[in-house]
Amino acid sequence: MTLQKSYTTYERSFLLMNSMKSKLAVLLLALTMVFVAGCQAVAGVDLNKVLKQSLITTSYEGSQTMAFELLINEEQLEELQNAEVPGYEALSMLSHVKLELSDIKVSDANHASMKGKLMLGDASIGFGLKMAEEKMEILLEGAKRPILLDLSEEALNGLLLPEAPGASAPEVGKAAEDQLTEIGRKVIDLVGGYAIDNMPNPESLSVKPAATTVGGEELNLMQVQVELNGKQLWQWIITYLDALIQDEEGLAEVMIAINELMKDNKDLFASLGAPFPEESLPVGASDEKQLKEAAAQLTSLLKSLKTNMEQAAAESPESVESVFNEQTYLKANVYVDSKLDIRKTETELMIKPKFPEAPADMEEEYMEDEAASEEEMYEEDMYEEDFYGAGLGSVGSAFSFIEGIRISSSSEMWNVNGEVAAEKPAADPNALGMEELAGMQGYEFLREFNTNSVMYDLLKNTFGVGHQQVILDPEYSQYPPIVTPDGRTLVPLRETAEAFGAEVKYNGKTKSATILDRATGAEIVVKKGSKTAVINGKSVQWSFPVTSVKGTLYVPARDLTKALNGTLYWESLYDDMKILIIERDVA
Structure with missing residues (x-):
């Protein structure tokens, strides 16, 4: 029997709205803390504690900005435009995406509200979001009525995990939900202790006092600054793998502790319809000896990964450097207060592949092979005229105009773990519900917006909704x-x-x-x-x-x-x- 995961309302919003903070921001913050949290205390700041403190934040007010940018070869993009390639306008718009969140108020795991603005190229769409208990209300700028999402266990399971006929998800009370949350935190603490304590220091890390503005207030904080390029990141990963390999005993202790935690709460899992099977522990282990053997097997996998990475760097350094180069980098500033709460972040991740230019004779030979291949495809009735006619026929050329990706995020938090009153969803009987939304044709959804709104124009003219x-x-x-x-x-x-x-x-x-x-x-x-x-x-x-x-x-x-x-x-x-x-x- 499979355990049905119980979600808090806040967790359900992650599944439906890419989380309240957005996966981009979470990714960037995680990457940042990966490098800063594994270090010893620097300038009096215990960076391990900073990370653990961030995991137990329950309420706050704040603002956040996230941006995604495709670095595009303008000349090749212009060729696509001149060739009237379908989707060019949407591609151009999606190459510059920015999300601004303001007036963020998180009262607890089940109550939050915010205002925001999504920018796609030159287009801007405002929105408001309110969440309480098992309801989330979204009001999009230009919409004729709000969207009301049901985040209850029953609705979410029906949407994401269709049940077999006659089956039903077990009821999960607040006490059980709190217990599961606490178990999850303990697991994170166990795994995090092993993973974080073994992290090596990055080459470039500094901590210094800094005056900065958070929520309009001038504060004196500690600024944690880190910067790694692709080459440094590659070496950091190998060093980290080596540290994990050397701590096989620590991995075994984590697995044994998690096993005991699960066994201590087997009655809880049984009440959720998934009795804890004694014989199906991680990787089939059933006692301490077998768990240690399992840890040895996982360590062996880490050794293989490290060996493969080292072989790749030795045998094909240009392939490794194509991504892990000096043009790829992570830069971050994390501002921490005296309570070790993160109050402000500024993060930028650049991924910029660098491919060596092919010799002229190789390029000429490649083009001849391409021409022969296209002729053969035509003779075999497989030639796609529109695709090749748009100049996208050669291998990889469909994406050759994309030179890199830049992801950036900045955030400010105040009133951390204080009293925060989030706005509640309005009880609008005319709201657009999930069931009605799921059954709509494209044109029906389009008609939910005023014809003079930015959203209507985007849906109809850029993304072809209604066609x-x-x-x-x-x-x-x-x-x-x-x-x-x-x-x-x-x-x-x-x-x-x-x-x-x-x-x-x-x-x-x-x-x-x-x-x-x-x-x-x-x-x-x-x-x-x-x-x-x-x-x-x-x-x-x-x-x-x-x-x-x-x-x-x-x-x-x-x-x-x-x-x-x-x-x-x-x-x-x-x-x-x-x-x-x-x-x-x-x-």
């Missing part, structure tokens, strides 16, 4: 299009209409089908064997009678497409193979 397309393949579709001897194209009625989000009802007595198109509000009624279609109460003559083919109703493609306010065309793939495309834009 619907149906592709029918004469050879591979389950219900393929049919071309009559006189050249008319017929399409399956139900499959085509439902693909556009329309509802189709068939009346066996009258042998008629009614199509209710929610997007346009149109009602179309057709009858088997008849050319007459009734559209919104008006009779229209179609070019071909409704025909049943092996139990499936077929209708003339152009007439149905016109009734649905769409367009259609045949597109050639290669040689004489074509597909039928029907599409429309609804908003």
Whole structure:
């Protein structure tokens, strides 16, 4: 039996909203603390305690900014733009993403609120978020109504982990939830003690007093500063692996302690529907001797990893340096107060691969091979004209314009572990719920926003929400299009209409089908064997009678497409193979 994890409301928000702080910020802070927490006390600051203190922060107020940037070769990007490559505009926009969070208020694990702004290129979208107990309210700028998410155990399990028929998740009371949280903290403390205490000092680390502003208040804090380039990071990892390898006894002690912790709480796991199996401890161990053997096996894996890294550096140094080079770096400033609370962070991670240029003769040979390969693919009916026509045919060239990635984050925290009153979600009966949201067509979600809003413009014009397309393949579709001897194209009625989000009802007595198109509000009624279609109460003559083919109703493609306010065309793939495309834009 599998243990169903019990989530606090705050943990559920991580699954639905990429966490209250965002995974980018968590990643950057984790990378920073990885380097600073393994050191001995520097300038009177116990950095190990700083990390542990950050894990027990329960309430705070603050602000945060996160940014993601693709470093793009502008010349190659311009070529993509000139070639009118689909998605260019979205790519350009997503290459500069920034998230600003303000007025962050976290009362406890289940109550939080914040305001924010998401910037995609030059576009900016404001939002507000409020969370209390098992509800999260999100109000997007330009939205006609708030989105209300149900973060209860039952709703989340149904959304992320569909249950087997008849199964149900066990109820988890507050006492059990608190107990699980405490177990989790103890496990983190055990594993963290082993992992953190073995970390080597990075080459560049300093701690000094610094005056800085946090939440508008001038403070005297201790500034922890670290900077590592890719080469230093590579060496740091090898040194760290060596330290872990040397501490096999410490790993065994951690595994034994975790095992005892789980056994001491086996009644709790049994109450959650997952009795603790004595015989299925980590890696199959059942006593102290076997746990030590398991630690030896894990240590052996670490040895293999270290050996492989050293061999790679010796045999192919250019491959290692392609990523772990001086252009790749992590820079961070962490400001700590006298209570060892983190009050401010400034972090930047740059990943900039550096590939050696190929000799001219090798480049020429490569281009000749590419040309031969493309010719061969064409002869084998595999040549994709649009892909290569856009200049994206050669290996790796589709991403050659991306030269690197920069991720940065800054944050400020005040009133840490103090009394904080977060705003609560409003009880709006008109709010857009999870179930309604999950069942929406793209155009329906688009209509949730005012037409003059930035969000509406982005969804409709940049990301194509509201654009619907149906592709029918004469050879591979389950219900393929049919071309009559006189050249008319017929399409399956139900499959085509439902693909556009329309509802189709068939009346066996009258042998008629009614199509209710929610997007346009149109009602179309057709009858088997008849050319007459009734559209919104008006009779229209179609070019071909409704025909049943092996139990499936077929209708003339152009007439149905016109009734649905769409367009259609045949597109050639290669040689004489074509597909039928029907599409429309609804908003």
